[in-house]
Amino acid sequence: MSAKMSPSDHLRDGPDFTGEPLHEALCKTWSREPGLWGWLSTTDHKEVGRRYIVTAFVFLILGGILALLIRAQLATPESGLIDPDRYNQIFTMHGTTMMFLFAVPVMDAMAVFLIPLMLGTRNIAFPRLNAFSYFVYLAGGILLWVAFVLNVGPDAGWFSYVPLAGPEFSPGKRVDVWAQMVTFTEIAALAVAVEITATILKQRAPGMTLARMPLFVWAMLVVSLMVIFSMPAVTLASGMLLSDRLVGTHFFNSFEYGDSLLWQHLFWFFGHPEVYIIFLPATGFVSEIVQTFSRRSIIGYSAVVLALVGTGLLAFGLWVHHMFATGLPRLGYAFYTAASMAVSIPAGIQIFCWIATIWDGRPRFQVPMLWVIGFIITFVIGGLTGVMLASVPLDLQLHDTFFVVAHFHYVLIGGAVFPLLGAITYWFPKFTGRLMSEGTGKLSFWLAFIGFQVAFFPMHFLGIMGMPRRVYTYQEGLGWDTLNLVSTIGAFAFALALVIFLGNALVSMRSGREADANPWGASGLEWAAASPPAPYNHAHIPAVDSRTPLWDHEEALPVMHGLRVEERELVVTTVIEAKPDLRDPSAEPTIWPFVSSLAVTAMFVSSIFTPWAVVVGAIPVAAALTAWFWPKDNKVTPEPVIE
């Protein structure tokens, strides 16, 4: 599939220009300036992805410390360890940090790093927007945590139900900080969603039709579209909340013809898809890991893709199952029960396909695969308790109890964090060029698996025994004491396992075994790039003719030639067939995304204190964006490309 070179003076890659000289030339083009300036202005998706991942894990550690404080407080009845005001901040911060600053961003981060490599392209689409999204996300996280340290941490729950979170019952700035943090993370998530969608639809390697995309790519395509459709609901809701709180509107004030339930609808219209925005990327990890470690292609590829799309669609029809106790009409509830039940069908399809692939393959049980096995054992419990909660009468007993706490930790930790840790282990060579220690990895897996069950399984019983969520303490004699103590012990064991995992990652980053390009014998294009990949990813753009290119071309991957080498250029392909369509320039590094993020941060943070900040703050934002988008004097004449 070698391209005909159109006549021009530009240096292009090709059979005559390959190997070391090409590497040097491409490095010159795609590397950034060294030093802080270069660090702040980089547009390399791998650098941005890595710092995104590291930041998300820092927030995981912070949120985890809060979880341990919660468990320490609840270990014994009538504990005076933490006062109620601080406790309410702590559980609010735990949920907010884990959902907005860890779970969603870390999946985005993995995609930002991996997707361009998996697609065989040189960089993500809109790389400057990508850099911008990271800085905005970081600023939102810093805002939340600085506020918490200053005792202005939000305390109305991660869901901020009005009227409790409204101006009358939450005076002060705590909830404003929460709502504005949401705005930051929404912008970051929407930006990444747009980049990922565009990258997947337009930058796949030639020949990688939709039906040949890796399943993680499919998962991220669905997730990105879900983000684009769901996030505006919470952006709107948090904007209305801020406006109620700061400007004096009455969107949610039922005594002025507003409606407090409106908040719940808007929040959960985002909040429920969000669960799948976290879970579907994890299923993508699982599909990739299962395929590699079973040494055979996934069984039921089309079924898995349909399951991903089906989950993405059904996810928008479930939000009311968070509101079964609010007294909406029974007939309406019947629909949401059926929809909530139905979403287990695609989940069941995926589970079956993974187990069938293991059954039919020649599995190797290295650490990433152990996380997958642990995931299946754990996640299915969470899925089945989810079926229980879909039933209105059962939910009316179990809603807002520790049964639900158990359920969603099984789904989110078992269903998303386990696969994530497997994925980190699996793609570690791509991040760092080294492999994580297998022995320490097994230790952290087993401790995490057992610690998790000890921490969360007893909560099912606590919920049935009537223990509500979000209580800072409980009385003796209700039968909850022992189970809570056991749960706390499990939580600390689980935390220790994560410390071991992160320690393993840190040590292996410096002194782990060096990895070649494809240490696991995997089949995807990311394993054709070096470990870690060069700044330009693949020297020649791979050409794809199957779902498992590296397994079908063990000698040499077919490639496409003819991209410019002295300019940042990538191939744009057609949406469905991935036929080469255009050569397109990829944005150079620039400081303006960083400057813009500072301007946006200044505007958002000061708008907590005065609405006029939106007006005044718009000026620097506009100036920075103008500089960012200032038209370039484009000397290169566009050329038709490639047949």
Added chain:
Amino acid sequence: MSAFLDTIQSAAGNDGQQSALVSGLFSIFLIVTAIVYVAVILFLLWAVFRRRRGESREGALRSILVGWVGVTAMILAGLTIATWLYDRELAFAANTPALEIEITANQWWWDVRYADDEASDIFRTANELHLPVGVPAHITLRSNDVIHSFWVPNLAGKQDMIPGRENDISITPLREGVYRSQCAEFCGLQHARMALDVTVESRQAFAAWRAAQLRPAAAPPNRLAQLGQAIVTGRQCSSCHTVAGTSASGQVAPDLTHFASRRTIAAGTLMMNRANIAAWIADPQAPKPGNNMPKVTLNAEELRAVTAYLESLR
């Protein structure tokens, strides 16, 4: 469900018609999901540990996938229909209320009003609910401030109490006993200390309790209690609290007319006894920080007097 789970605040206690129905449905779900789980795990174990032979069985596995989807869809349809049938049953169970009660939630206590067609038969109490066994009760749920949730797990599921809206729930208690209920929707600082004591008693006992509640407060039995009454009606107390039969008629705090007949103080925060009454009056912010009751400065004699008076309000 096992006795281990059956406590005074447990969804596993089948002490009401509604909770018993839900327990029945839960058993169906538990059995079905347990079977599904065991099947998945067996398949997984087989996949992991089976002896490998050469050829791939992809075709067969794909056929099984189709069957698997069919089976899960049927199971889920069955559970959905079971849900609808039980929900219908619950709706019908509520059709003939014989007792009307209105509960209004406040940060962080429950205002309970027993309605009646006769105005003289209406009375208020707080943080406690008495129900006659076997009599369907219909409870209207409201909130004065933020969202709360009414939930007596032993008797029925929960319903939210939302400001500006009106919800309701029906409860038919089946077994006599003392149950504990607790707010189930996060409602702010003292969400953890917003309990409601529920007493299910025989019809006679309920009638006696009701008759007692309808009487105004007892006259202070001794000098000390008289002094206490003077303080309660003369100082800040009366601007928030009501003691029927006296001039104390505040409406924004729990009704104290038969205060000492309740099981607990301050929505389950303290058990009802002399020492705890005194401790509560001396500094309400110590056991339940952030609640709306201010500390009223009393000297030792006044504190003893108020305690004695409150203790006499049976």
